Amino acid sequence: MKTMKLEIVTPSGLIYEGDVKMVTLPGKEGEFGVLPEHASLVSLLDAGVITVETADGKEIMIAINHGYVKVDEGKVSCIVDGAVLISDEEGKLSERMAEAKELLQKAQTSDMAIAAAVSKVESIKKSY
Template sequence: MKRFLNMTIATPEGVIFEGEVENAEFPGTLGAFTLLPLHAALISSLTGGQIVYVKDGKPEKVAIKGGFVEVKQDIVSVCVEQ
């Protein structure tokens, strides 16, 4: 059985993505990192760059200026500025 991350990406203007992803890469302020299903709980600040996530086997990109990400039990909440 394949596991997924349930990810929501929100900006001050509203939600720009919500759905299941296979993995996601983030531009953390201390360096880039990748989240996979069953990842340990995490809160991190984000710097300018791109969030890259894989949905249905295809990579998608979202350009950001900065923000925060929280992971808890395969739920990924992302708040960013674009």
């Protein structure tokens, strides 16, 4: 399967960079997926969870508060104000879940978007 480059950057630096099969993003108008060779676009991102399917089939989730994304045929660049990489590394999951929930609850967006994003983070915790 084809892959594309994904980078997620905050003012503090690079949060994620790698080759991915697919990325699902929390757009301002709703969640949308991007596959390799997607048409070019620029979109606002709302508080939520970016879901990444890596080139080796792993799933990674990154909680964000807001930002924007630029999509080209071979690259997706997300510029966000705040982000927390959620991982299943031993001892890190509950710490990162708390950070992710705090980040989302501080987001200045609609209460419904925040509630949906926090719910998604809590469901991630239950699946591990």
